[in-house]
Amino acid sequence: MEEKEISQAVISRLPRYFRYLGELKDGGTERISSQELSEIMKVTASQIRQDFNNFGGFGQQGYGYNVEFLYTEIGKILGLHKKHHLVLIGAGNLGQAIANYMNFEKRGFIINGIFDINKDLIGKRVRDIPVRPMEELESFVKEHNVDIGVLAIPKEAAADVAKRLVKCGIHAIWNFAHMDLNVPKDVLVENVHLSDSLMKLSYNINRCGKPEDHK
Amino acid sequence: MEEKEISQAVISRLPRYFRYLGELKDGGTERISSQELSEIMKVTASQIRQDFNNFGGFGQQGYGYNVEFLYTEIGKILGLHKKHHLVLIGAGNLGQAIANYMNFEKRGFIINGIFDINKDLIGKRVRDIPVRPMEELESFVKEHNVDIGVLAIPKEAAADVAKRLVKCGIHAIWNFAHMDLNVPKDVLVENVHLSDSLMKLSYNINRCGKPEDHK
């Protein structure tokens, strides 16, 4: 079967669709047209139909889309019907926040292990998961069939840890460190660069507030 | 003077340029050509020159760009030469992580106040800033000339708090809550949707790993 490449622009929108459809479903809406959805989400109906059609026909002419079905299908496309096993590197504030924020768990993202170099943190439990020393990383990853490495460590340590993760077979890294990782191209990296995001906001404050201000 | 609108695509790239230029500067590099930078950053030299030229000529033919100058200029464009005053709403794990992660401070982002509904947290100090009760939000914002509201609270509370922030004059929200905010169009919202990011990663794992797998 033809494997038409789907653009990252489309993929970036899927979680948002998923979110809105989840809310509609929970609110008891059974069906929705691209037109209605476009008004709620503030995008064009055309884009919605194009996006969904990348994955085959989810709708029905004259009817629209079944909310629950569409929700489930997008969930599947996003791989949320499968379990993912994660290790979290870095049990500092951010690491703990990620671990706790994790009602991700109900979406199939399970933190198997937490690691840190800081001896004071080792043995401590975050969300009932003990913090382990970095030395155990490799053996742990291999034993537990880990999918995803989460980097919640300072940028100084990130390159080294990423390398270790890749070496023991991890193909996906969720990177909160303040740098770009240099990994083989079969390794996926999804970055969350908080300061980039804040700078973008800062730019727009400057611009929109007082137009000519950066001179 | 003509105010040509700069696309968000360009703006999204500025923090990354800023990051790399900072590193080059710290590493002692004085000048760099778009060609050299393109190799380091893995983008085209053409895009680099186009991006910079949105803001006027930062380079010099036959020479390239002065790293320090370019770094400073992009910093200014991003508004990093000005101080920003923030209030953080939500002193849970994520809120604390954000507050502590804040070597943002050296970039001019100053957390003036931290707020929470949880009575147990009130009075507690995060980074030496006391957590205040939500009742004090409005008066605090007005007193301290606050620019940016940071929402590190559950989505259930987000809409309401956003409304309160807008009402007392805040025009920029850095939103970590798991929902889109509905605000007047003169209010800027920069979202950090962690779960959207993780889902994107999940999609790509499914796709790249085993091509035909979502059926």
Place this chain on the structure above:
DNA sequence: TAGATTGTTAATCGATTAACAATC
């Protein structure tokens, strides 16, 4: 001056939107 590299225009590519025929 000659060589290098920008600034900028033109060409290409991709993504979004519009339109409409297919069909439920």
Place this chain on the structure above:
DNA sequence: TAGATTGTTAATCGATTAACAATC
């Protein structure tokens, strides 16, 4: 069947890349 709304093709728009003249 008639009305509604999708799936899909065509048109538009914007962003990226290529090319090259300007100039340091």
